[in-house]
Amino acid sequence: MDMTNQDYGKYVNSKSQSSPIRKDCLWAFCVGGLICTIGQGLLNFYMNWGMEKDDAAAAVSVTLILLSAVLTGLGIFDKIAKRAGAGTLVPITGFANAVVSPALEFKSEGLVMGVAAKMFVIAGPVLVFGISASVVYGLILLLLGLA
Numbered sequence: 001m002d003m004t005n006q007d008y009g010k011y012v013n014s015k016s017q018s019s020p021i022r023k024d025c026l027w028a029f030c031v032g033g034l035i036c037t038i039g040q041g042l043l044n045f046y047m048n049w050g051m052e053k054d055d056a057a058a059a060v061s062v063t064l065i066l067l068s069a070v071l072t073g074l075g076i077f078d079k080i081a082k083r084a085g086a087g088t089l090v091p092i093t094g095f096a097n098a099v100v101s102p103a104l105e106f107k108s109e110g111l112v113m114g115v116a117a118k119m120f121v122i123a124g125p126v127l128v129f130g131i132s133a134s135v136v137y138g139l140i141l142l143l144l145g146l147a
Contacts, residue, residue, distance in 0.1 A: 024085055031084030035091045039064055061092055068096035073104060 003011070039060050046056035071077035077097050081088040088094055141147040 027083055028085045028087035031080065031087035032091060033087075035064070035088070035093055039091070064092050065096040068093035069100045072097045072100040 042060045042063055043053075043056050046059045047053060049056075051059060068077060071080070077088065077093075078101075081097065088097070138147065
């Protein structure tokens with residue numbers, strides 16, 4: 001069967017289902033907003049508990065990462081993400097999920113070669129780029145005398 005790119009494109013379009021973009025965006029918005037609302041509630045809770053704003057913000061980040069990691073381990077986070085899409089990926093919870101998911105997937109290969117080696121497969125490049133960019137930026141500021 002010999003097809004041109006245009007014929008193949010028409011064939012794929014005829015077989016694929018259209019995406020309910022409005023519904024998907026609404027779910028992403030609502031779930032992302034809920035995560036951020038939970039974060040704000042945690043911030044208020046920690047500040048009322050006597051923490052300074054910076055310390056409370058750090059505690060919120062740690063709490064959201066922990067909750068996301070636990071929900072990923074229980075298989076709940078993936079069910080939420082399947083429905084909400086980017087609504088779960090954009091906040092810090094998506095980063096925690098990106099670290100925990102590969103670790104769980106490769107746990108059968110052992111603690112070192114499975115979990116430890118594969119934990120940062122997805123999030124690793126993001127960390128490397130972020131850390132490298134911040135070092136380069138800091139060096140530039142230092143050389144320019146702005147640091």
